[in-house]
Amino acid sequence: MSHEVTGAKCTACGALNYPKRPVCRECRNETFDLVPIGGEGKVLTYTDVYALAIDYETRYLRLAIVELDGGARVTGQLLDDDPKLGKRVRTTIGVVREPGEGKVFGLQFVPA
């Protein structure tokens, strides 16, 4: 089973809408191609958050917004012991949350 994260690439203007929406943010067109989200990029910002929500047993989570090569931005978990603004990272897919019995897969970032 694939746990790929996908975005919606507008068939009219080419803008990548991530997260997906039924109407393009840039041109209001309503048709899209589903494209995988991922690759290499750089850390735009990050935080170590201790104020956690339910479903986490860890003391803190390291979260980041990454700017992927090509311009799209994504939020995810940063798996890096030496985080820095602007540092090169690449995306991987991993378990990001475990509510109850299930597992949620999503984007994680590791040093490139």
Add this chain to the structure above:
Amino acid sequence: MKPVYIAGAGMTRFGRSEWPLIELASVASLAALHHANLGEIPVDGVVVANMGAARVNKQTALGSALVDQLALYPATAEAVENGPASGASAFKVGVQAIASGMADVVLVTGVERMRVVNGLEGTDFVASLSHPEAEYVYGVTLPSLAGMFARLVMNRFGVERKHLAMVAIKNHENATRNPYAHIQQTVTMEGILTAPEAVVNNPPIAEPLHLYDCCPVSDGAASVVLVSEEVAAKLAGPKVRVAGIGQATDTHAVHEREDPTDLKAVRLASEKAFAAAGLKPKDVDVAELHDAFTILEIAESEAAGFFPRGEGHLALERGETKLDGKLPINPSGGLKAKGHPVGATGVAQLVELTWQLRGEAEERQVKDAVVGYACNFGGFGNNVVATVLRREAE
């Protein structure tokens, strides 16, 4: 649009409350109604602002519940849920009802009772406003969005942790003069930043933000009575007019914003509110900003138009935003120290401004305040309501 006035304002003390949700709302509402002193004039409608009662208190249909408590039948009733901007949104709904001529008297009450659940559950309920698939699933909470925002802003504009501490110190100081504030205790630069024990006193919450950069979790309610020009003419007391309201939205996921350090919705909402009021940021005498996190007071003070971009922390450093400064910000203590019962906050900001403009703010009165501005920041800046109030000459 017909003119709309605030005829009365009241609130409960913020903090931990043993009162049931609707009793909190009733106490604030009665304080506002007594303040307005309507006599025989009936209340046409009630609007309740709340974010979490359905989940946290297992109660819904709060408008009808409050009408019943206050025996205001057959007044109209509804509740507004708009995240942390619920308060100012409900206020806007009340203003629209009077401005359109559909009502003459509307009671707007914001209420939240969120300390009945533990911290994890409370943080999670607020985090549920983030994007479900692109943010929430990763463990995003409001502090984490604020932490990521703070790191960017600090890196780009030279804001330091000492500036964040200055916001906390100022707002805690103001709150000691506010009997309604949750935390009535001063803090010092040594205690929260420079002394060795500061690392213990002030632990990290979402780096670079620490405990004293974050608002407390509070219970509480706040209420205002809105009236038409015809009703206002029959009432005694100073006349505080709703001069302008502006609202703007932005992308749900923060990462999609062209410049994530730009609080665009604050900027657009404020521009609309000032245009509607026929006033400019420089005309404002007192402001209540949404400092759920200290960095937000600095960033909002710029986006609202009070200071140039990247210079809010410099104005703060010069003391311009203190109670006796050029533009006092958060004389109430702000969310930082007054507290943040989410649905009540937007209304409580307008309660404070009403008292300030009526000259009733006692120990924290801003001298000769005529124009007030409030910023109620919903989501993480994806839904913002700005309000300008003005006291009219009698």
